[in-house]
Amino acid sequence: MDVSYVAHLARLALSQDEITRFQSQLSGVLEHVGQMQKLDVEGIEPTAHASPVYNVFREDVELPSLPVEDALKNAPQQANNLIIMPKIVE
Amino acid sequence: MEYEAVIGLEVHVQVKTHSKMFCGCKNEFGAPPNTHTCPVCLGMPGVLPTPNLEAVKKTVLTGLMLGCEINRICKFDRKSYFYPDMPKNYQISQYDQPLCLDGGVVLGKYAFPKDAQKDPIASAKKNVRLIRIHLEEDVAKSFHFETTSGIDFNRAGTPLMEIVTQADIASPEEAFAFLSTLQQTLSQARISDADMEKGQLRCDCNISVRPKGQLEFGTKCEIKNMNSISGVRRAVAYEITRQIQTISNGGKISQETRRWDDAAGQTYLMRTKEQAHDYRYFPDPDLMPMRTDLGLVESMKQQMPETPSMREERYMRDYALNDYDASVLSSDIDLSHYFEGVLNAAQGDRQKVAKAIANFIINDLLGLLGGADQTLADCKIMPEHFGGLVSCVDAGKISSKQAKEVFVEMFATGKEPSTIIQEKGMVQISDEGALESFAKQAIEANPKSVDDYRAGKMAALNALKGQAIKLSKGKANPQLIGEVLEKLLNA
Structure with a gap:
């Protein structure tokens, strides 16, 4: 696994030194976890969760929202109740 | 050389619910910006999303109506990418275990644009196969200004269904017919209002062309930003012509995303797809998997409403209506209810009376409504009165010519037919x-x-x-x- 690729996906700016250091660390972690590849999982159904709990839902009921001033508290810039940011270019 | 087009659609449909997909904020279009938000839909750390059962039910219902297989075990996954309209930097979606698989939409003749209904393909009852339907959360709405963009999180986290077709569509007209059928089915079942102009139904088209008979697909382009079904037709037609011209002139199609500009009638390059996105899907640890076999599918099967095409067939079978009449009367749920209300109120031979009512609705009522800029909800003619009028004709009390006159008067005044017949001295002579x-x-x-x-x-x-x-x-x-x-x- 290429550290600079992973760093880019997470939008992390790494120095050359860090790339070298993390590359060996990441390889170590992956190798450790990779031991699981050796297990025989024939006949075992894949599962996303450890506990056999299904169908945790909520009813379609409306609850109060945040006051708009609270919702915008973390916005560095705002205008007309919108969160303002550098222009998104498509 | 002759070319053929290969088209697949990805349709996003806003699911009609009171609250959002994973929190209790109101699901409402057009509220003042950022007034329907909470820590969950703003993507604050440490919150716990909980799926809205109604949205899951409506997705399963859609699947059943479109003949899909409902997956027994489903889950939600995180789709990671960075974009300002998505506060968590991942979207909760479904990856390898979506709620619905397969299924299809049959294109009826009258779902095609009017000018294309005579084409033999419109009568072919073509089945456009679906690949899957999954449930996810919508993103925020962005507004673009001169130097900045503004974000409104009211839409963020509202339930969104994605319907993906096989590349079975071969023309702009088929794309039109597919979307109008889907739109009718969803809005009649009250799953979504599915209005493209309001963004409740959004459609991305994947289009490629290839020499006729060639098995291999050409390079595809993705077209975005159509805001009406006829806009999709125009965009697809433009893009097919553009690709064929490019190739005929010795050029090459590159895989890219293009934006449709309806006013200019052209598609423009948005971005090229040089590298595939790496979304790093993985199961969302906050959300437990779903089992649809513990009563969900059974209860939805019982609640399954008649689809427009089922109703069309029933009208043809039970009342011997022709395909055109049956399709018009089943195209709108309110119109269908009205028709059946009138039919229940009318006396006489079912088939004869049904045909007479269909004629009045299609030849007279729809025109009168259009002329008065009214909808069926404004219509002054009570189904009981309408039925009474038809019974009068059937029993020979007045002629059908006289009945037309009475009908116009009923439309204008809402009076009972017997009153109008008396006022006008319109008694048919049978002596x-x-x-x-x-x-x-x-x-x-x-x-x-x-x-x-x-x-x-x-x-x-x-x-x-x-x-x-x-x-x-x-x-x-x-x-x-x-x-x-x-x-x-x-x-």
């Missing part, structure tokens, strides 16, 4: 003695028609009939006057 007197007058006044009739010209009888009805001021029962005339002429 044989009275009819005979009109028939005799007609025969005396038109010796030429009488000669023609006796010489074997059957059309002359209609001329005499017309005269006799005219003499009766339109009150003579047309069928009986014909019989009386024939009797006199052959005596």
Whole structure:
């Protein structure tokens, strides 16, 4: 696994030194976890969760929202109740 | 060289619920910006999303109506990418275990644009296969200004269904028919209002062309930003022509995303897809998997409403309506209910009465509504009164010509037909003695028609009939006057 690729996906700016250091660390972690590849999982159904709990839902009921001033508290810039940011270019 | 187009659609549909997909904020279009948000839909750390059961039910219902297989075990996954309209930097979606698989949409003739209904392909009942339907959360809405963009999180986290088709669509007209059928099905089942202009139904089109007969697909482009079904038709038509021209001129199609500009009637390059996105899907640890076999599918099967195409078939089967009448009457749920309400109120032979009602609705009512800029909800004609009028015609009390006049009056005033018939003195004459007197007058006044009739010209009888009805001021029962005339002429 290429550290600079992973760093880019997470939008992390790494120095050359860090790339070298993390590359060996990441390889170590992956190798450790990779031991699981050796297990025989024939006949075992894949599962996303450890506990056999299904169908945790909520009813379609409306609850109060945040006051708009609270919702915008973390916005560095705002205008007309919108969160303002550098222009998104498509 | 002859080319053919290969088209697949990805349709996003906003699911009609009271609250958002994973929190209790109101799911509402058009509220002041950022007034329907909470820590969950703003993507604050440490919050716990919980799926809205109603949205899951409506997705399963959609799947059942479109003939999908409902996955027994489903889950939600995180789709990671960075974009300002998504506060968590991942979207909760479904990856390898979506709620619905397969299924299809059959394209009926009258789902095609009017000018394409005569094309044989419109009558082919083509099935556009679906790959999957999954449930996810919508993103925020962004507004673009001169140097900045503004974000409104009201839409963030509202339930969104994604319907993906196989590349089964071969023309702009088929894309149109697919979307109009889907739109009707979803809005009639109250799953979504599915209005493209409001962004409740959004469609991305994947289009490629290839020399006719070639098995391999050409390079595809993705078209975005259509905001009506006819806009999709125009965009697809433009893009097919652009690709064929490019290739014919020796050029190459590169895989890219293009934006449709409806006013200019062109697609423009948005971005090229040089590298595939790496979304790093993985199961969302906050959300437990779903089992659809613990009663969900069974209860949805029982609640499954009749689809427009099922209703169309029923009208043709039970009331012997032709395919055009049946398709118009089943295209809108309110219109269908109205039609059936009138039919229940009308007396007489079911098939005969149904045809008469269909004629009144399609030939008269829809035009009157359009002319008055009204919808069915504004219509003053009560189904009971409408049914009464049709019964009067069926029983021979008034002629169908008179009934049309009454109908217009009912539309304008909402009065009962019997009142109007009385006011206008419109009673149909069925008394044989009275009819005979009109028939005799007609025969005396038109010796030429009488000669023609006796010489074997059957059309002359209609001329005499017309005269006799005219003499009766339109009150003579047309069928009986014909019989009386024939009797006199052959005596």
